[in-house]
Amino acid sequence: MEKLDRRYIFLVILLVVLVPLIAPVGLPVRVSREVQSAYDAVAGVPDGSKVYFAADYDPSTMPELHPMALATLDHLFSKNCKVIGACLWPGGPPLLEDALRRIGELRFGKKYGVDFVNLGYKPGNEVVMVSVGRSIPATFPADFYGTPIEKLEIMKGVENLDDVSMIVNISAGYPGTKEWVQQVQSRYHVSIASGCTAVSAPEYYPYFQSGQLAGLLGGLSGAAEYEKLVGKPGTATRGMDAQSLGHLVIIAFIILGNIFYFASKKKAP
Amino acid sequence: MRSTKSILVLAGFLLLLACGHVLTARAEDPGPASAAGASGPAAASVSASPSASDSSGSAAVLSGVLVSADSAGAEATPAEGAVRWFDPKRANIAIVVAVFFMLVLVFIRQAGKGASFFIRKIAGLDAIEEAIGRATEMGKPVLYVPGIDDVNNIQTIYSMVILGNVAKLVARYETPLIVPVCRAFVVPLAEETVKQGYLDAGHPEAYNPNNIRYLSDEQFAFTAGVDGIMLRERPAANLYLGSFFAESLVLAETGFSTGAIQIAGTANIHQLPFFVVACDYTLIGEEFFAATAYLSKEAKLVGTLKGSDWMKILLIAALVIGAVLETFGVTAFTRWLIVQ
Amino acid sequence: MLPAPLLNTMAALLTLAIFSFLYKDNAFYKFAEYLFVGIAAGYVVALEYHNVIIPNLWRPLLAGDFKLLVPFVLGVLLFSRFTSSFGWLSRWAIGLMVGTFSGLAIIGFAQGDLVAQVQANMLPLKTETLLGTFSNWVILIGLLTSLVYFFFSKEHKGVLGASAKLGIWFLMVSFGASYGFTVMARFSLLIGRLLFLLVDWPASFGFHWLH
């Protein structure tokens, strides 16, 4: 098996992903219970209320998580919710800014500082979470651009997480959903919906089952399901065919690899 | 040594109580900090107060201790409104944590006094010696990757404990040990650990500092570097013990393709599947932490292990009782445990 | 802002440089790799400057909040790690960070994982539906046997051995699920990059050939 040049495998993978992107079939997306719950949780937030949007990801997981951010923001802005965004990953703020501007400003005509704000980044992971629960102005004295938050209309009357109606967390790993649940959900009783990478999704199922998470979007398929629910298919939906074919090929590789392995083992002795 | 530690901790707690008390006097005046609507100025006045306690010197601290002892006595009376010294809603967590703390401390104490505890066989660890033996027979080196995280991750520290034991074994067999490192600050730690292992085994001359190799801080550059070592130097035993991330599957696959015996261990659950399918032995989660106790026999590690085993027995009992009670519609116990 | 076609072409070339590693390790890949580390490092410091140092430290200091000199000095002391004779000074700041995280970890794990997860697992062993009853039994048995596997003070023999064996099977099913999810994640990232090369890059030149 070692003799096989793995570049052939690489070539197969490239084709498997390329072809469905160029010539899509458009297989129907089915909504899972976890995603439906997340949608219902956001839908249940009072119209026009304030929501804390914790964008804890960076470019390394952007293809998976950015579509989730866009879809959930679309849902929030359609309910005229006011979005307070902040990041715990240093790589995050410009992505958050992109998502807020693209959906809030361009799609819904919302205004920065009035309908949404990007508080930027703070280091300290769990420390920042607990600290935000206590006092947002003390933790984020200024927004991403350095504007003192007293000057922002959206931040009027926002002292801590008691003043937001829910947390939407887009999570790439540590710090992310696990820490929000551990440090904030039980401490300050805020409802949290999580959109996370597929890698961490299995670890969060216990939190969803226990009710510590109001909903869970796992990976690109979770994003595609949410896009379907808000009725705005985007890049996640577009990637689903390639995703399907990719999974089939991996399964075929596992089976073939084992057939070759056991066949060669039988021959050897 | 033990007494200095206790004194230090005690002093810390007293200092905190003192700070707390000095602050109480101030915080009560302008009203509780949690008062809604008081944004900028209130926050500033509250956070300004500790500076007073910092600068007021030891006399104030001392008096603070005395007075706070009084107020601690008063905590039994039901506090009215905002000012309370204990949140009764969190009693469930306090009790669980306190019980666990006690178990851990009791067993650490016993282990420190020389009590020996049994640890079950962990196949992956017994296999380490076998793997080193095979590498020696084949005249090939042993590769030890201590994860890619920095020294602030406890897994990296524990990996160093295991590395010390591996170094001892390797020195005895006189086989080269290659340790690629991903973080600059881990390098001195790994060097000291391996040197000490060779010294303990009585072969300090066999230690080769060139085999502790700092490759890169960048995850994938490091991975490519380790791959290169595997393909060029063909180690016969690969040990991956520490905190691993996305590179796990690349390392395990390359090692598998070179035919080395592979033993992995990590508490990063999301990477375990790749180690399980491509390695001969995998230490799963807590097994990794047990490994350090197993190998080092250090009292605090062994005691901790025993303490958490007892805690698990209590939790299993609670789980069974809770499920049975729920089945018969008795929900009081479950409700008491709800985190508020 | 620089012209979009120029920026997109730069992004595309860097993307291709990294993909070239799949063929073999080469100078283009190495260049991109090193450049990436440099850009990421410069990015972080500039961001820390605007988002932390200025609003959380500098402005309050100017406003007279001098107790912030404590974390400032501790932070500066971290750099003593570069010297061998004063390296121990950095331990003060390390002590602060380790202490804070340890304390928060105790609380976080106790309330978020330990108590809440045990509590959530107290499910009735008989429900209205057969599937519900079966699932609850599986959840309870799965949790108990998996916990038994992580039991170190007794040899895994007899009943304990059998439970631990069942426990490892549950663990394997969970690792299988994780494997499946991880495959999904990795493909998503590749899809994202290819969509950029196929759609966004040509679009920056006004060339829309897909949809």
Added chain:
Amino acid sequence: MKKELPLLITAIFGSFMVIDYFVPHPAVSAVGETLQQWAIIVISFSYVLGVANIARINGEKISKRSRDWPFALPLLAGLAFMLGVGIFGGIGQGTLFNDFYIYAYTPMSGTMFSLLAFFIASAAFRSFRVRTVEAALLAAAAIIVMLGRVPVGAEIWDKIPAISDWINNVPQMAAKRAILIGAALGAISTGLKVILGLERNYLGGE
């Protein structure tokens, strides 16, 4: 001073974070808040330290002309460039800083990780061996979940998504919960030992 003071600082900050949770007294919260603000500032310096370390190592690489040293030049240039335009030109949308973030940092970081799709495929073919019952269970669960999470699963057999959901929500959830509880015990006992000064390896050797 070398060991005792750091241990005392650890003990104070650590125990305060614990006390803070159980004691609702406003005085305690005020101290807790201050300590947390301090921690945020110190941690931000630790990031700068990491970057300084990278600069130092690569600077040495160039001066010593070690292997691959010419590549350290774009690294240092990239670092200096981002730092310069970021600090002096601002970081918002439309700045040079943001342009290079979106069109250099983002594609490189994303592509780096997307290489894993190729490696995971090669690993599936060359090193996923079903040699034991355990591995067979792992493989079966992996295959069902892979099919169940994407639209093609339902096309093959309409029950697959439901089975995959059941696996995720029941057996896999139970095992992950056991791991969570175990890890929680580990983290809590480690935290306790750190605060009490029984675990002091993090301070490094003498």
